[in-house]
Amino acid sequence: MYGQRSGSLVIEDVRLTPVLVADPPLLNTQGVHQPYTPRLIIEVVTAGGVTGVGETYGDTGYLDLARPFAERLVGREVGDLNGLFTLADELAVDAARVDDSVDVGGLRGVLTADKLRLSVVSGFEVACHDALGKALGLPVHALLGGKVRDAVEYSAYLFYKWADHPASYGWADHAAGAAGEPGAGWGAALDPAGVVAQARLFTERYGFTSFKLKGGVFPPDEEIAAIRALADAFPGLPLRLDPNGAWSTATSLKVAAELGDVLEYLEDPALGTPAMAEVAAGTRVPLATNMCVTTFEEIPEAFAKKAVQVVLCDHHYWGGLWRTRELAALCRTFGVDLSMHSNTHLGISLAAMTHVAATVPGLRHACDSHYPWQSEDVLTERLRFDGGRVTVTDTPGLGVELDRERLAALHARWLDAEFRAMRERDDAAAMRVADPAWETPAVPRW
Incomplete structure (x- = not known):
């Protein structure tokens, strides 16, 4: 019985769709939000025909890690959540992309290779939870203990x-x-x-x-x-x-x-x-x-x-x-x-x-x-x-459904060369559009 269920829960396909989403001019100590911000939508499809969705940061550094991760995920059990971290450890991280500056995209302190990797894993982990919940007829909160x-x-x-x-x-x-x-x-x-x-x-x-x-x-x-x-x-x-x-x-x-x-x-x-x-x-x-x-x-x-x-x-x-x-x-x-x-x-x-x-x-x-x-x-x-x-919904999985037309439209914006600069979240660069002399303030600022 478990073997039959297990077979239907094997990951057959993984789809990555980077999007650009409209964002208002909200101010912070680093600068201002750009007109658009990048996000990554992740879909995990099982052999049983169930699709789970996840979401995370969509800047290039995250995408560069997400793509090989998605390829290696195919053929694995959707319920093998611990295995996601083992897989992440097996993948090489380009340390040159990571420095010790404040992460403008999240304003979350020092950005390290491990943090970058975990941010990518999180999107897949949520997608797997969503797919597993749908397959079992359980909401995600039930999978987390209720x-x-x-x-x-x-x-x-x-x-x-x-x-x-x-x-x-x-x-x-x-x-x-x-x-x-x-x-x-x-x-x-x-x-x-x-x-x-x-x-x-x-x-x-x-x-x-x-x-x-x-x-x-x-x-x-x-x-x-x-x-x-x-x-x-x-x-x-x-x-x-x-x-x-x-x-x-x-x-x-x-x-x-x-x-x-x-x-x-x-x-x-x-x-x-x-x-x-x-x-x-x-x-x-x-x-x-x-x-x-x-x-x-x-x-x-x-x-x-x-x-x-x-x-x-x-x-x-x-x-x-x-x-x-x-x-x-x-x-x-x-x-x-x-x-x-x-x-x-x-x-x-x-x-x-x-x-x-x-x-x-x-x-x-x-x-x-x-x-x-x-x-x-x-x-x-x-x-x-x-x-x-x-x-809190009791609908199986996350209880949400993708709108394919909206997803395609936001992805088309990401593909549009006119908006290519928006693929990297950079509040300081956005501020320089209004004030060319703007420099990221030294900390402490006051």
Whole structure:
């Protein structure tokens, strides 16, 4: 019986489809989002005719690893999830593609060959989970041990934002208009009033009841004023501020002191575990991270030094859904809270995030998601936020379906030579379109 089932679960084909997805001009300490961002859609097809889907980063470095990985995956069992990591170890990694700079595409700290590889594996791991769940008639959360909540809470992800992409792109109007700019009607947000107006739209449209502001864009006093304005507009609701390591320890402590009465947590105010530990020792405001703890190897130092109180996991670069659960168990063991980081993503990733978050006990903080900013998707039906939550589906697999026409259209954009420069996520290069003199700021910036 097992042998018969096993035969139908052999991987017969793997399809990789890189896409370019419209993105609004959201600001961060490195620069601004490009008009389009690259993502990679992965399809794993079994001998039994079941197709599972996954999603991850789509920059060239990821694609270069994904292609040989896909070739080697054919003929393997779709349920052999541990084997994915063995296979990844067997593949050579071009170390020349990796340096020790901040990863602009994810703003997640030092990018290493191992992190790059795990980010690729994660897309295949999710696709295999989806295919296995469909084949067995089980939702992905059941494969992960079962859900402990019926809906997962997400936080409104606020950004300082330009009204439009720079006209100097030449086709910027096409990018915003034809795509239907993500967050239509949002307009600019460059001061406290603009941030509050953006937050009100998030609550009206999606029902979010907590807010995170991407900081590190303006001098700290201006961002303190924005958080204060949010606290006045939404009294008692959880607030977060994330400058992506743009501040010195002294500046971090100053901001923590001035906002200690309203912040749920302060995310990566300073760069690196030693600096975060110094800040943590001088404030009662919890510190969160998706930059200094992004691999299991980084956990011992950070936890021993009490540098972070909340780890923001991201299945894309922890290696998938099972490893996210392993991370959650470690955090529980050491009394560290867990929530979820987000990069620009589509509905496949949001579905995967929701399934794994549904299985994590004691998830006390709303998760991050860029999804409301994305006007384009590859699914037949967009996932919905109701009261700031996404309902956990019991449909087999991830519970999502690819829209072939939309996928083909976004892939055609990726193939179009006019948009070739967008294949690499580079917020600093995007900023130089508006300001040719822009250079990636040195850290700490303030």
